Amino acid sequence: MCLMLLGAVFISGQQWLVPAAAFLAVAGGLLWWSYRFAPASPGLRAACVGLKLIGLLALAACLLEPLWTRQRVKPGANFFVVLADNSQGLQIKDRAGTGTRGEALRALLVGPQSSPWQAKLDENFQVRRYLFDTRVQSTRDFSELAFEGRSTALASALKSIAARYHGQPLAGVLLLSGGNATDLTEGALDVAGLPPIYPVVIGSDDAVKDISVQKIAASQTVFEDAPVTIQGEVSASGYGGGNIVARLMDVTAATNAASAISNKLSGTTARLIAKQIVKAPKEGETAGFRFQIKPERPGLTFYRLEVAAEEDAEEATLANNSRTVVVDRGRGPYRILYVAGRPNWEFKFLNRALMEDDQLQLVGLIRIARREPKFDFRGREGESSNPLFRGFGNQSKEDTERYDQPVLIRLNTRDEFELRGGFPKVPEDLYGYDAIIVDDLEAEFFTPDQMALVQKFVSERGGGFLMLGGAESFREGKFQRTPIGDLLPVYMDNPPETRSPGQLRINLTREGFLQPWARLRNNETDEKKRLTDVAPFGVLNKVRGVKPGASVIATVSDEKNAVHPAIVAQRFGNGRVGAVLLGDIWHWGFKDEASHRDMDKAWRQLTRWLIADVPKAIDLQAQPRAGDPDNAVLLQIRAKDKRFLPIDNATVSVLVHKADVAGSNAVRITAEPSAREAGLFEAIYVPRETGGYQAQAIVTGENGAELGRAEAGWTSDPGADEFRSLKPNKALLESIARRTGGEMVPAGGLDAFAAMLPNKKAPITESWSSPLWHQAGVFLFALACFVTEWGLRRWRGLA
Numbered sequence: 001m002c003l004m005l006l007g008a009v010f011i012s013g014q015q016w017l018v019p020a021a022a023f024l025a026v027a028g029g030l031l032w033w034s035y036r037f038a039p040a041s042p043g044l045r046a047a048c049v050g051l052k053l054i055g056l057l058a059l060a061a062c063l064l065e066p067l068w069t070r071q072r073v074k075p076g077a078n079f080f081v082v083l084a085d086n087s088q089g090l091q092i093k094d095r096a097g098t099g100t101r102g103e104a105l106r107a108l109l110v111g112p113q114s115s116p117w118q119a120k121l122d123e124n125f126q127v128r129r130y131l132f133d134t135r136v137q138s139t140r141d142f143s144e145l146a147f148e149g150r151s152t153a154l155a156s157a158l159k160s161i162a163a164r165y166h167g168q169p170l171a172g173v174l175l176l177s178g179g180n181a182t183d184l185t186e187g188a189l190d191v192a193g194l195p196p197i198y199p200v201v202i203g204s205d206d207a208v209k210d211i212s213v214q215k216i217a218a219s220q221t222v223f224e225d226a227p228v229t230i231q232g233e234v235s236a237s238g239y240g241g242g243n244i245v246a247r248l249m250d251v252t253a254a255t256n257a258a259s260a261i262s263n264k265l266s267g268t269t270a271r272l273i274a275k276q277i278v279k280a281p282k283e284g285e286t287a288g289f290r291f292q293i294k295p296e297r298p299g300l301t302f303y304r305l306e307v308a309a310e311e312d313a314e315e316a317t318l319a320n321n322s323r324t325v326v327v328d329r330g331r332g333p334y335r336i337l338y339v340a341g342r343p344n345w346e347f348k349f350l351n352r353a354l355m356e357d358d359q360l361q362l363v364g365l366i367r368i369a370r371r372e373p374k375f376d377f378r379g380r381e382g383e384s385s386n387p388l389f390r391g392f393g394n395q396s397k398e399d400t401e402r403y404d405q406p407v408l409i410r411l412n413t414r415d416e417f418e419l420r421g422g423f424p425k426v427p428e429d430l431y432g433y434d435a436i437i438v439d440d441l442e443a444e445f446f447t448p449d450q451m452a453l454v455q456k457f458v459s460e461r462g463g464g465f466l467m468l469g470g471a472e473s474f475r476e477g478k479f480q481r482t483p484i485g486d487l488l489p490v491y492m493d494n495p496p497e498t499r500s501p502g503q504l505r506i507n508l509t510r511e512g513f514l515q516p517w518a519r520l521r522n523n524e525t526d527e528k529k530r531l532t533d534v535a536p537f538g539v540l541n542k543v544r545g546v547k548p549g550a551s552v553i554a555t556v557s558d559e560k561n562a563v564h565p566a567i568v569a570q571r572f573g574n575g576r577v578g579a580v581l582l583g584d585i586w587h588w589g590f591k592d593e594a595s596h597r598d599m600d601k602a603w604r605q606l607t608r609w610l611i612a613d614v615p616k617a618i619d620l621q622a623q624p625r626a627g628d629p630d631n632a633v634l635l636q637i638r639a640k641d642k643r644f645l646p647i648d649n650a651t652v653s654v655l656v657h658k659a660d661v662a663g664s665n666a667v668r669i670t671a672e673p674s675a676r677e678a679g680l681f682e683a684i685y686v687p688r689e690t691g692g693y694q695a696q697a698i699v700t701g702e703n704g705a706e707l708g709r710a711e712a713g714w715t716s717d718p719g720a721d722e723f724r725s726l727k728p729n730k731a732l733l734e735s736i737a738r739r740t741g742g743e744m745v746p747a748g749g750l751d752a753f754a755a756m757l758p759n760k761k762a763p764i765t766e767s768w769s770s771p772l773w774h775q776a777g778v779f780l781f782a783l784a785c786f787v788t789e790w791g792l793r794r795w796r797g798l799a
Contacts, residue, residue: 020060027056048789055785058778073124073757077764078171080125080757081161082118084109084142085177085202087133087149089722092316094204101203102147105176108200108747109142120754125171132157134629134718150690150718153629154181155189158736162193169763172196172742174753178203179729182721183629189736196742196761198753199733208316208726209238214286216305216323222608223516224601226292228327232305234287237726239280243310246289248273251304251324251660251692252297273303277310292522298359299331300713302660302692320723324660324692326713332359334611336464337433339423340366341441341472345586350437351411353600360607363433364411365419367445406445423450428642430454431461434611440470442477443484451483458487459573461644464610469541469583476541487577489550489570490543503536504556504582506566512553517609518567520598530598535591539583540564556582569609576610617644618708620654620697624716630686631716637671637681637697639707646679650707651700656685659694659713671697687716 031049090102108114121127131137133149136157154177161173172195179201181189215233234244250271274291281287295301306322315321336354340347343366354360410419423446424430430453446454457463467473467488475492479485485492508531512518521527537556542564546552550570555563568579589596619638624631635654639647652671658664671681687693692715699707737744741761745753 024053024056024060028053044792048792051785051789051792055782055789058782058785062778071765072759073171073762074764074766075124075758076126078125078169078762079165080121080127080171081165081173082109082121082127082129083136083157083161083173083175083177084129084131084139084145085133085152085154086131086137086145086147087152087722088147088319088719089152089178089180090147090202092203092208092723092726095206095208100147101178102145104747105202106142106145108176108750109145114750117750117754120751121757124758130157130161132160136160151182151629151631151722152177152180153183154179154732155183156629158189158194158197162195165195166193170195171757171760171762172198174198174200174745175733175736176200176202177733179733180722180725181729181732182718184732189732191736191739194736194740197736197740198742198745199737200745200747200750201728201730201733202747203728205727205730209313210316210320210726211236211239211244211280211307211309212320212724212726213305213307213323213720214724216325218303218325218327220327220329221516222605222612223519223522224294224605224608225522226294227329228293228295230291230293230303230305230325230327232289232307232323234278234281234289234307235285236280236287237283239309239313240282242280243277244280244287245308245310246276246278247306248275248291248293249304249306250301252300252302253658253660253662253664270304280309295327295329298329300659300694300711301327301329302713302715303327304660316726317723319719323717323720324690324715326659326692326715328713330359331711333361334359334434334614335361335363335432336435336437336607336611337430338362338364338366338437338439339441339445340364340439341445341470342366343368344440344470346439346468346470349586349589349599350603353603354607356600357604357608360604360611361412363413363419364409365423366409366411367406367441368409369407424453425450427453427456427461427644430457431463431642431644433463434614435464435466435607437466437468437610438473438484439468440472442472443479443482446484448483455483455487458575458577462574462613462615464576464578464614465572466578466580466606466610468585469539469579469581471539471583473583474541474543474579474581487572488579489547489568489577490565490579490581491545491547492543495542495544502559503538504540504558504564504566505536506534506554506556506582507531508554509552511551512567515553515609517605518553520601520605533591533595534598535587535595537582537584537587540566541581541583543581575614576612578606578610580606616708616710617641618697618699618710620695620710620712622693622695622712622714624714625684631718632684632686633693633714633716635669635671635683635685635695635697635712636674637683637699637710638677639679639681639699641707646677647699647701647707648673648678649702650681652681652683652697653700654683654685654695654697656693656695658689659692661691690717690719691715 031052084105090105091100093100118127129139129142131139131142131144132153134151134153137144158173175197177199179199212235213232214235216230218228218230220228230248232246234246236244250273273293276289276291278287278289289305302324304322304324308321338347338350347364347366351362351364354362408422413419436454436457443451454465458465465487474490475495479488480492508518508527513524513527519527521530540556546565546568547570550568552565552568554567556566557563564581566581568581570577585599589599617640621636623634623636625634637652637654639650639652641647654669654671655666656669657666669683669685671683674680674682685695692713694711694713696709696711698709701707734744736742
């Protein structure tokens with residue numbers, strides 16, 4: 001920041017202006033006359049005349065009584081804030097230093113060297129002193145500095161200071177920090193409303209010896225062999241040429257009593273899952289770790305990535321050597337409704353394959369006869385009901401037993417009442433399933449209302465729908481121009497010629513190779529080799545084409561090398577739709593035992609893809625609030641009834657506990673209804689410790705009956721964010737100083753800064769004046785001019 005206006009000269013003796021001008025004119029004329037014939041060079045004569053005139057001008061100016069006026073800070077009228085960082089990031093010891101950064105900061109604020117500059121500030125300002133980490137705390141003399149704060153909420157602290165002194169004369173803020181803000185996740189700090197900031201950088205740029213986990217993320221797929229991929233990025237400083245060991249630990253707290261008792265001593269469960277060793281990256285670069293794992297349990301699992309040097313070495317800090325990540329595999333069972341027009345091999349093998357996955361439950365509704373067998377009673381012409389029931393009350397045609405209805409068999413139902421009336425007719429019955437599979441069934445099986453309900457099941461409820469290529473599927477089942485046909489990803493009208501294509505060889509498209517659920521091997525080479533060994537198929541439902549936006553996952557080529565779509569998928573509304581156009585998938589498993597295992601695996605992966613992302617009636621989402629200094633988490637619960645309509649008149653409570661500590665006590669909080677969205681309830685939880693957290697939402701209705709539960713997990717790692725970089729962020733501090741009108745202050749220049757601060761711009765100032773004519777320097781300047789002039793003449797022999 002620049003100094004205030006240097007000042008201005010004010011003439012108080014204006015009555016002497018004419019006499020002073022006359023005096024200078026006479027003196028100038030006499031000097032010119034006296035030096036006109038002097039035996040000297042023209043340059044020497046001009047120099048002597050000029051020196052005498054300057055001296056006389058200085059004396060004449062004193063007659064005008066000039067005053068030097070300027071503005072300065074009015075003592076005691078302005079506030080000034082000294083803001084010191086109290087976070088654990090200052091526990092780092094610089095390589096060239098003898099102590100920690102915190103000790104250096106304490107010496108500046110509490111030691112003997114702090115007295116002069118702080119006393120100077122107290123003379124001119126109302127000084128207010130604060131500490132900050134996750135929040136701002138007032139202090140009297142900085143004796144509370146402990147450097148144990150979980151994070152450096154720099155942006156929040158500056159905004160808090162600006163808000164506290166809004167409308168008051170705040171001259172500026174002296175900020176003592178390393179600048180590694182943990183609450184600036186995106187973009188630069190918004191400096192609107194901030195006073196001038198004067199940063200003092202604590203710490204040096206010298207490289208320290210440290211290993212840090214920069215990032216960790218988990219991605220999930222339905223690839224059965226490795227459904228979860230955990231990736232981490234690690235940086236290193238001072239380990240050139242060495243190796244780094246990364247260990248992936250399962251730290252989910254024990255859920256059974258025996259494990260909980262065994263873990264009481266350590267307080268947590270930590271089981272090694274995988275280990276990798278890589279070469280330490282160069283300065284400014286990162287090394288990557290990639291683990292592919294298959295969780296052993298459904299629901300939430302917490303993993304911690306720990307890194308260290310292969311050879312034991314002392315680091316600047318160990319707080320950034322680990323990060324925790326949560327993986328949610330969902331908690332079933334996921335219920336799939338399989339509807340078929342006749343008993344077939346596909347259901348047999350599909351059912352066997354899904355029985356190996358305890359999270360998938362296949363419910364079958366299979367037609368074993370198109371009409372119920374009856375004796376041929378002679379009835380009236382056009383009568384479809386049983387004549388034996390004629391005359392028993394005023395029964396409608398819908399209430400009397402019919403003998404032209406299909407005969408259905410139910411398999412794997414929850415109870416004797418499920419699907420008792422055949423395919424569901426109302427949302428309450430159908431929306432309880434996560435996906436529908438239709439096989440070898442014509443469109444006439446469904447009523448128009450049922451087909452519209454299936455479409456809403458996918459588009460609005462978000463369920464999955466899959467049609468298999470049986471003898472009466474797709475075009476053969478007359479699904480074109482029906483609500484079910486509208487949601488399928490293929491056009492069924494006017495297909496190409498329908499003669500038998502012969503043997504069909506299957507292959508994945510480029511997009512199919514990119515879909516983990518479509519592959520059975522973990523690399524393209526092995527997958528292509530597997531596809532060449534698959535037994536050829538012989539039944540295909542041909543279609544006119546694929547709808548825009550749909551993806552062809554697999555194709556088949558016939559004996560003439562013509563290529564036809566075999567597996568097609570697309571999004572439809574909130575759900576997913578798939579079409580398997582092959583009609584004899586079961587042929588695949590008859591070749592040998594390995595092929596049978598591959599077929600079972602393919603069915604499981606396809607079904608897992610079908611039910612992935614299907615919403616539950618009760619859903620809980622945990623969203624960390626970006627930039628929040630307390631790392632608060634917003635818990636959002638969406639509650640819907642059996643028709644998937646929002647529930648407003650419900651009571652929602654949330655139980656939160658540490659997920660990586662056995663026997664941790666749960667905290668119960670109440671979620672409040674949101675005004676933004678019907679059926680949305682929200683609560684905020686502030687974690688106090690590092691690690692994994694698990695929340696369970698319990699929704700109860702008006703009558704006190706429980707409507708459902710949902711769970712979610714998240715991790716809190718404020719220490720990892722605090723120690724992400726061990727170098728001071730000078731660039732950020734310089735940007736803040738420049739944009740607020742402040743300036744950088746060196747740690748050794750606090751005395752000079754305190755002395756100059758009263759001359760800088762401030763909200764409240766006062767005028768200050770000093771008489772220039774009453775200064776000894778003016779007369780000494782005039783005397784110096786005369787002496788110099790005499791010296792020149794003496795030197796040239798003129799005096």
